[in-house]
Amino acid sequence: MTIRSAALLALLTTAGIGACGEKQDPVRHDFLDASGPVTWCEVGPIFTTVCTQCHSVSNQGDARNGAPPEINFDTYSDAVDNLDRANVNIQAGTMPPTGGIPPEERNLIQWWVDQNTPACGN
Ligand code: HEC
Numbered sequence: 027m028t029i030r031s032a033a034l035l036a037l038l039t040t041a042g043i044g045a046c047g048e049k050q051d052p053v054r055h056d057f058l059d060a061s062g063p064v065t066w067c068e069v070g071p072i073f074t075t076v077c078t079q080c081h082s083v084s085n086q087g088d089a090r091n092g093a094p095p096e097i098n099f100d101t102y103s104d105a106v107d108n109l110d111r112a113n114v115n116i117q118a119g120t121m122p123p124t125g126g127i128p129p130e131e132r133n134l135i136q137w138w139v140d141q142n143t144p145a146c147g148n
Pocket of ligand 1: 072073076077078079080081090091092093094097099108111112113115116121122123124127
């Protein structure tokens with residue numbers, strides 16, 4: 027878990043929002059009201075720091091830790107090209123295989139998908 031993820035998780039826990047997700051909708055709307063549309067500016071760093079630990083064109087052979095060679099998350103187009111499978115795994119908590127990403131980051135990616143994946147700067 028990254029330091030940023032740990033901080034987000036601590037924030038969620040402090041706010042009384044458990045990992046089981048029963049209060050996810052109010053959280054989503056609070057965030058959207060406060061920060062506007064979710065674009066690649068916000069979700070890109072999750073893909074390019076977390077997923078590229080295995081799924082990067084820079085990783086070859088063993089450095090991919092078994093990640094399929096054709097599935098990478100280095101760029102916006104990579105993420106959009108692989109989005110359906112990526113988001114199924116993200117929402118299910120099965121990627122990264124070490125236990126997924128924190129609920130707040132899963133929500134952030136779901137909002138981005140729901141808004142038809144705006145690029146950074148849109
Ligand atoms: C520690 C290495 C590692 C990290 C980090 C990682 N993956 Fe994977 N990924 C794998 C491995 C290994 C496979 C192949 C085995 C499997 O499918 O479970 C895989 C397979 C996949 C697949 C294809 C399988 C399918 O169900 O379609 C997708 C899509 C995927 N990963 C998305 C992601 C996303 C999105 C992230 C970041 C949130 C991520 N992965 C982070 C190792 C990783």
